[in-house]
Each structure stands twice: as C-alpha cells, then as structure tokens.
Amino acid sequence: MRSVTDISAPEPAFIRVAGVRHAYRGAPAPALDGVSFDIAQGACFGLLGPNGAGKSTLFALLTGVRKLQSGEISVGGISARADLPGLRAQGAIAPQDLAFYPDLTGRENLDFFAGAYRLDRAAWREAMARAVETCQLSEVLDRRAETYSGGLKRRLNLAIALLNEPRVLYLDEPTVGIDARSRRLIVDAIAALKAEGVTIIYTSHYMEEVEALCDGAAIIDRGRVVAQGSIREIVRAHGGGALELVFAAPAGDGLRAGLAPLGAVWRDEQTAAIAAADGETIARAVDAVTQSGAPLAHMNFGQARLEAAYLSVLGQSGDEA
Amino acid sequence: MRRSATLAAIIKELRLIRRDPHGLALLFVLPLVFILIMSLAMRDLYATRAGAGVGVLVIDRGGGAQAEALYQRLAANQGFALTRLAEAADARAALRAGDYAFAVELPADFETRIGEAALLASQSALVRVTVAADTSRQLELIFNAALREALQRQRAEIMLTRMGVTSLAAEDEASSRRVETVYAYEGARAAAPSAVQQNVPAWLVFALFFVAVPFSNAFIKERQHGALARLRSTNMGAGAQFAGKLAPYFAINQIQVVLMLLAGAFLVPLLGGEALALNGAPLGFILLSTALSIAALGMAMLIAVIARTSEQATLTAGVGNIVLAAIGGVMVPKFVMPEAMQTLAGFSPMAWGVDGFLELLLRGGGVLDIQMELLKLTGFGLAALALAWALYRPQE
Numbered sequence A: 001m002r003s004v005t006d007i008s009a010p011e012p013a014f015i016r017v018a019g020v021r022h023a024y025r026g027a028p029a030p031a032l033d034g035v036s037f038d039i040a041q042g043a044c045f046g047l048l049g050p051n052g053a054g055k056s057t058l059f060a061l062l063t064g065v066r067k068l069q070s071g072e073i074s075v076g077g078i079s080a081r082a083d084l085p086g087l088r089a090q091g092a093i094a095p096q097d098l099a100f101y102p103d104l105t106g107r108e109n110l111d112f113f114a115g116a117y118r119l120d121r122a123a124w125r126e127a128m129a130r131a132v133e134t135c136q137l138s139e140v141l142d143r144r145a146e147t148y149s150g151g152l153k154r155r156l157n158l159a160i161a162l163l164n165e166p167r168v169l170y171l172d173e174p175t176v177g178i179d180a181r182s183r184r185l186i187v188d189a190i191a192a193l194k195a196e197g198v199t200i201i202y203t204s205h206y207m208e209e210v211e212a213l214c215d216g217a218a219i220i221d222r223g224r225v226v227a228q229g230s231i232r233e234i235v236r237a238h239g240g241g242a243l244e245l246v247f248a249a250p251a252g253d254g255l256r257a258g259l260a261p262l263g264a265v266w267r268d269e270q271t272a273a274i275a276a277a278d279g280e281t282i283a284r285a286v287d288a289v290t291q292s293g294a295p296l297a298h299m300n301f302g303q304a305r306l307e308a309a310y311l312s313v314l315g316q317s318g319d320e321a
Numbered sequence B: 001m002r003r004s005a006t007l008a009a010i011i012k013e014l015r016l017i018r019r020d021p022h023g024l025a026l027l028f029v030l031p032l033v034f035i036l037i038m039s040l041a042m043r044d045l046y047a048t049r050a051g052a053g054v055g056v057l058v059i060d061r062g063g064g065a066q067a068e069a070l071y072q073r074l075a076a077n078q079g080f081a082l083t084r085l086a087e088a089a090d091a092r093a094a095l096r097a098g099d100y101a102f103a104v105e106l107p108a109d110f111e112t113r114i115g116e117a118a119l120l121a122s123q124s125a126l127v128r129v130t131v132a133a134d135t136s137r138q139l140e141l142i143f144n145a146a147l148r149e150a151l152q153r154q155r156a157e158i159m160l161t162r163m164g165v166t167s168l169a170a171e172d173e174a175s176s177r178r179v180e181t182v183y184a185y186e187g188a189r190a191a192a193p194s195a196v197q198q199n200v201p202a203w204l205v206f207a208l209f210f211v212a213v214p215f216s217n218a219f220i221k222e223r224q225h226g227a228l229a230r231l232r233s234t235n236m237g238a239g240a241q242f243a244g245k246l247a248p249y250f251a252i253n254q255i256q257v258v259l260m261l262l263a264g265a266f267l268v269p270l271l272g273g274e275a276l277a278l279n280g281a282p283l284g285f286i287l288l289s290t291a292l293s294i295a296a297l298g299m300a301m302l303i304a305v306i307a308r309t310s311e312q313a314t315l316t317a318g319v320g321n322i323v324l325a326a327i328g329g330v331m332v333p334k335f336v337m338p339e340a341m342q343t344l345a346g347f348s349p350m351a352w353g354v355d356g357f358l359e360l361l362l363r364g365g366g367v368l369d370i371q372m373e374l375l376k377l378t379g380f381g382l383a384a385l386a387l388a389w390a391l392y393r394p395q396e
Helices: A055-062 A084-090 A106-116 A121-135 A150-162 A180-195 A207-213 A231-238 A253-262 A279-292 A306-320 B005-018 B021-041 B043-049 B065-075 B088-096 B117-121 B137-162 B169-175 B195-210 B212-225 B227-232 B238-270 B282-306 B310-327 B339-345 B349-363 B368-395
Strands: A013-022 A032-040 A044-048 A070-075 A091-094 A168-172 A199-203 A216-221 A224-230 A243-247 A265-268 A271-274 A296-301 B054-060 B080-085 B102-106 B128-131
Touching (some): A013 A055, A032 A055, A032 A070, A032 A199, A032 A224, A044 A055, A070 A084, A091 A150, A106 A150, A106 B005, A121 A180, A168 A180, A180 A199, A207 A306, B005 B212, B021 B212, B054 B065, B054 B137, B080 B088, B088 B128, B102 B137, B195 B238, B212 B238, B238 B282, B238 B368, B310 B339, B349 B368
Parallel strands (some): A044 A216
Antiparallel strands (some): A243 A271, A243 A296, B102 B128
C-alpha cells in the first residue's frame, strides 16, 4: 500500500477525526478503516472520493446520525463518544438527498425544521429570514417545494441547514444536478458563510468548486484516506503531468485493455486520464490508441489541477488494491 | 423559550395529512360506504336472526269468529308476523316484492267447515297457502306444520266445547313449559345484533386499523426523502418524532369514531335502515375508542418502522387488516362462525374492539363490562409501540 500523504492543518484542530473505523453488518469490508484528519476552525475542507468511498458514512458519524464504533471524533472540543447531543448541536447538514417535505411549502418546511432544531422562539424568525435571504428563496417561500426547480430545491435544502446557525456546515454535493445560476448562487453563499467563520466540510464531484472554495481536502478511497493536505499541496504532489485522452466514440475493450497498464482512469465512456505521465508513458499511450484504432478527438497534457491530482491519487490507490 | 419539537412535528404532520385528500377519503369514506351498504343489504338477515317473525299475509274472505280465532292463534306464535290483506291479487304482488314468505287465504265458508265432522272425509282444502319464490323449502315445511297444528287445535277445541269442556287455558300455559331451549354458545341468540348494530362497530373498528396504510406510507416517504436522516442529525429525538406522528392520527381515529356512530344513528335510517341506538356508558365509548386507537396506531407504527418501501407497507398493512377483519368478526359476524373460528377470532384485536362495542351498544354495558377488551387492546398497542421504539432507536 502506498503511504498516505499527511499534511496536518497548521492551526489548532477544531474538528478532529482520529482512527475512525466503521463497519456495516454483513458488509465484506469496513466502510471506514482508520480514517484520521484535522480541520482548523473556519476552514473549508473538501472530502473527496468516488461513490462508495465512505464519505456518507463519515458524514453520518460527524453529524451524530450514527454512533461511533471505534476511533474518536470531536467537534469544537465535544466528543462524539461522550456527548452526542452536544456534537449534533454544533452543526447542520445539507444532505445529498433533498431532505425536506415536497408536499409542504418552503415556509412550512423551514418552520418545521426550526422546531426540530428547538430554536429559541424569539430568534427563530430572524434565523429563518437570514436563511431565506442567503439562499434567495423569498419569492417562492409559499409555494409547495415539489413545484420548485432543481436549483430551488437545492437552495431550500441548504437554507434548512442554515436555520440553527451552525458552527460546522456539512455539505454533501450541494450543487449536483442544478443549473449554472443556482450553482453560482450556492457557491457564493458557501463562500460568504466561510467568510463569516463557519467551518465547512464539503463533498463534491465538481473539482473546480472544491478548488475554488476549499483550503484543504482529504481524498478517501475504499474507506481509507489516501491523500490529504492543503489544496495546493495535493495538486503539487499529485497533479503534475496528467494526460487526458478524449475519444470521439465510447472506448472499446481493446482500448481499455491497452491503457490499463498505464493506470488510466476512465472519467466517462470517452475520457481517460493518466496521472503523472512522462514522455515514455505518453508514447505508450499513443501507441495503445493507435493499435486499438479508437478515434482520438484530442489530448491534453500537463494541467496541474485538483482533478488531475484526484485522478492520480485514485489511480494509484486502485493499482494497489 | 425554545420551540417545542413535538408541537412542530404535530403541526407538520397535520399539514401533510391535509395535503393528502385521497388518504383522508380512504379513512372516512370507505368505512362509511361499508357501513351503509352492509347495514342495508343485511338488514333482513339480521332481523330474522334477532327474532323477527316470518312475514305472513292473511286474506280472510269470511271475516267470522273462527277465522279471527285462527288468526290470533297464528299471531301468538312469535315466529310469524301476520298482516291482514283484503285481496288475493295484492298478496301475490306483496310476495313477489319479497316482503312476505307466505299468504294464507281463508275462504268464506271457513267459519262453518272448520267445525264440521264431515271435514274428516273431505278432499277439498280448508285453507290455501301461497309460498313466495325465495322462501326455503325448510321454512315452508315448518310453516305448514304450524298451520296444520293450529287448525287441528282449533277443531279439537270446537269438538271439546260441544262436549262441555269450556277452557283449555291451563293446558296451553302448561305446554309452554314443556320444552326448554338452551344455546350452544353464550349470548348468541340472547342478544343478537341488528344489521346496524353489527356493521357500524365492525367497520368502524376496521377504519381505525386502516390508518396503518397512510400512516406507514407517510413514515416511509419521510425516510425516502431523507428527512428522517436529517432529523437524526438534529436533537429531535425518537420520542418527539413518534408523538408528532401519533397525535394527529389519534385525533383522526376519534373523529372516525364520532362520525361513524353518527352515521349509524342518523344516516342509515334516512336510507331506510334501522337507527343505531347509542346504548352503553359514554365513558365506555371514550375509553374503548382510546384503547382501539392505541392498538391501531401501535400496529401502524410497527409496520412503518419494519417496512422498507411503500409497497411493503401497503401490502403488510392492507392484507394484515383484511385478515384481522376476516377472522375478527368484521366481515362475517362472530356469532355465525363455527366454534373453532370463534376461538381464532379471539386473537384478533379487531374482535376485541367489535366485542367491546357490541357490549356497549347491544347490552348497554359499562366500563367494567368491557375491561378485558380495554386491557387487551391497550396492552397490544403498547407492546407494538415498544417494539417499534426498540427497532427505531438503534437507527438513530
């Protein structure tokens, strides 16, 4: 197994995850296996990884939805093991699923969740007004949520999480499947919350968002942290020299077999990425493409971006499995 | 002062229920339709069961004392409900309408022929009986035997009077004591319900348990939307979540009880049925409907927690309710079931509810008379809720 790149947060840890292991009954392997990282107060931290990597389990443990089996989690000095209600009160989650009631209006949803958070009677209207303003929902507040567009639904999902003015905000793919305007609005809202000092843990498959918003990140694969540190450090360590191949038609078995020894990671049916490609790797890749007869549309080389680093880390992690 | 999470959950649930008119209709219209249809359709069956006499028309062409004596003799038999009619043609129409089983025609010469010694040798009939098309052969034989016995007694009395014996009252009085009737199972004929007394409580109990369908579906939708997972990340505990669900449906159950009883008392008679008489202690009704609701909601909550999909919940709640209703005396009254089935019915919470209502409505019972039903329903409901709680809590 490749050693994990471990770049600790320079500030004192506000969120501490240490040696967390979690297994589901009947599952062949643990969902999380010795996960550790620290996050400074006010930081925006990206939690990256493919589907099934263990991100949702980690969110469930951080938000107190599931009980800790082994290891330690503390948020703002409150231990998940010692004070689960206290841990829950620190944060709020905007889950990937649209976790509200489609049959209720936006206002009724906010009203109910304000009750669920047991907000102070005097303060809850103010908190609701702030959440509505941040997510720009005032014009649709009295419409049933089921009539909202995808973007509005995501904004309501976020607004509910803002009701209890959390110290930590857990955002699980908050911009997935929505239009560009709503996406921009949500990203801006998250940036504003970060500027206000809210600590944010953020998962997304949109690496440009993570790059723009997050100070640091951890990449998780099959329940283990395979890389972590500041965004710049992760990119510098893993993102250089990536080769991206884009084909005009879905790749066949011959092409996939030809590129597999080079550690190619397929982003979709027509796009492959090879991490840390040197001159020899590029030559072998071109040779494999030529032999397979696949129609190459274009190729990019040398983009030092988080996405390349992410793919590189996952490619190497996959090789070792 | 902090907002109450339980109150917020109750308000949310009431709003969701209000937005689901189909679910509400299912809870109120379905049992109401069953009550009306079954009360009216089974009116005659239950009336016969409860001891109402077989309808008999009597056409007396002579109008003499002997004809009147025969009429009174037949009328004294509680198995028959006699009605006088002037024309035989009207009798045929009445028999075809299904309101009567027999028409007895007493000819004009009945007055003289009944006492004639020559009647022994006569080949012509003394009275004529017309039988309705839907009258069973068994009933026809019983009626004919009763009519022949009445005619023989009347002739015997005429003969004895001629011989100087003037009164047979002591003999009549003594004969009523010579046959003792006992019943194979308790209370069945002693207090058989009418159609409305049976069907209102039966379908009312069914309706209360039927809340399991919308209740469990609402719970599963919350889980599928991710709302329950989000709630677990707040400090809104399972207690507030359970209370938020149970309280509105408890209120719905109580409204169902009031509306169904009112329908039995006022709507069924408007459509030609018998009015439901609200006998029994009011406190008994309140405690019984509360216990029934605890049982119904306990079962609903258990199904909601166990089922993973709406399909599973609908199937479990729907089929489960129908089975409990079938064995519990809702669809088929317990008193017509064989003894083995009646024993089986004792395991259905619906049977406990129906028995409790019948005790109140039929026998004018009080709280003490239904204490076993109250205990069984409450115990069942609390056990189901405890199990649901135990299964739900680890998921928190």
